[in-house]
Amino acid sequence: MRGVTVAITGANSGVGYHTALGLSRLGARVVLICRDQGRGERAQTAIEAETGARPDLLVADLSDMGEVRRVAADLQRAAPDLRVLINNAGVVTSRRTMTREGHELSNAVNHLAPFVLSNALLDLLKANAPARIVNVNSESHLSATLDFGDLDGEKQSFPPNRYGQSKLANMLFTVELAQRIDPALVTANALHPGLVATDFGDVGGVVQFGWTFMKPFGISPERGARTPIYCASSPQLDGVTGAFFVDCKPARPNPIVRDPAVRARLWEATERLVGKM
Numbered sequence: 001m002r003g004v005t006v007a008i009t010g011a012n013s014g015v016g017y018h019t020a021l022g023l024s025r026l027g028a029r030v031v032l033i034c035r036d037q038g039r040g041e042r043a044q045t046a047i048e049a050e051t052g053a054r055p056d057l058l059v060a061d062l063s064d065m066g067e068v069r070r071v072a073a074d075l076q077r078a079a080p081d082l083r084v085l086i087n088n089a090g091v092v093t094s095r096r097t098m099t100r101e102g103h104e105l106s107n108a109v110n111h112l113a114p115f116v117l118s119n120a121l122l123d124l125l126k127a128n129a130p131a132r133i134v135n136v137n138s139e140s141h142l143s144a145t146l147d148f149g150d151l152d153g154e155k156q157s158f159p160p161n162r163y164g165q166s167k168l169a170n171m172l173f174t175v176e177l178a179q180r181i182d183p184a185l186v187t188a189n190a191l192h193p194g195l196v197a198t199d200f201g202d203v204g205g206v207v208q209f210g211w212t213f214m215k216p217f218g219i220s221p222e223r224g225a226r227t228p229i230y231c232a233s234s235p236q237l238d239g240v241t242g243a244f245f246v247d248c249k250p251a252r253p254n255p256i257v258r259d260p261a262v263r264a265r266l267w268e269a270t271e272r273l274v275g276k277m
């Protein structure tokens with residue numbers, strides 16, 4: 001990965017931190033995109049201590065699409081040679097939480113932010129081809145359903161359903177994006193990192209309750225970073241696009257992603273929420 005510049009969202013903890021560390025170890029220049037300046041700086045310092053290379057840091061709250069557009073512009077200035085974008089930041093909520101812009105939080109961070117950030121950086125990535133977009137998704141999208149009339153989860157009373165729907169939307173977006181771009185220029189793939197023992201589910205309520213039982217069975221964040229590192233760096237994936245990976249191997253996504261009408265409808269519905277890209 002020497003000579004390759006990679007940007008990673010949610011890079012201060014868990015899977016994102018270890019993906020940034022691993023890619024830095026492989027020689028990539030890494031740009032961390034984090035919500036909090038202090039947590040981002042701690043990740044910068046820790047990666048520098050491990051690898052000798054200090055990653056760059058950009059700060060943005062990715063639940064706010066104005067911030068997502070602003071950080072995309074900052075990234076174009078800070079990393080004009082960007083070749084890999086990893087949309088890793090994610091959130092699960094116990095209570096339905098609305099953002100300042102009026103979106104449900106998990107829809108905003110897990111689906112809308114990767115949609116806006118990827119589209120805003122697409123011309124830059126094409127100019128630096130061959131380039132890659134890697135979306136850290138989840139197997140929870142497999143059993144999820146998508147309610148087009150309710151992307152912001154007003155009718156979803158069971159919290160994990162909101163998360164599942166947002167990850168299904170992200171999976172549909174990944175495949176549709178892949179269909180729209182020449183894979184010789186930019187590929188777009190998604191992955192499940194495994195059940196990873198991070199603080200992801202420590203959000204109180206019913207999610208926290210479930211996470212308490214699941215977390216002890218989770219793999220380490222370092223191991224959880226293997227598939228994102230593979231998707232970002234493996235030469236085996238040159239030209240491979242629109243795929244879903246688990247354990248560094250191709251896996252079957254939710255069969256609904258094969259329906260072009262559903263994908264196109266979601267793209268249009270998403271543009272109605274965030275503006276035309």
Ligand SMILES: NC(=O)c1ccc[n+]([C@@H]2O[C@H](COP(=O)([O-])OP(=O)(O)OC[C@H]3O[C@@H](n4cnc5c(N)ncnc54)[C@H](OP(=O)(O)O)[C@@H]3O)[C@@H](O)[C@H]2O)c1
Nearest residue numbers: 010013014015035061062063088089090138195196198200
């Ligand atoms: N853990 C699992 O078992 C598992 C399974 C399947 C998929 N995943 C996916 O893996 C990804 C990473 O999760 P993780 O397990 O590593 O959890 P994590 O340690 O909680 O990491 C989540 C990251 O996203 C960032 N983030 C959340 N909301 C943000 C916002 N509004 N703006 C900017 N950054 C924000 C967090 O920043 P802060 O530190 O500031 O909160 C944190 O850096 C997520 O997309 C998740 O859906 C995880």
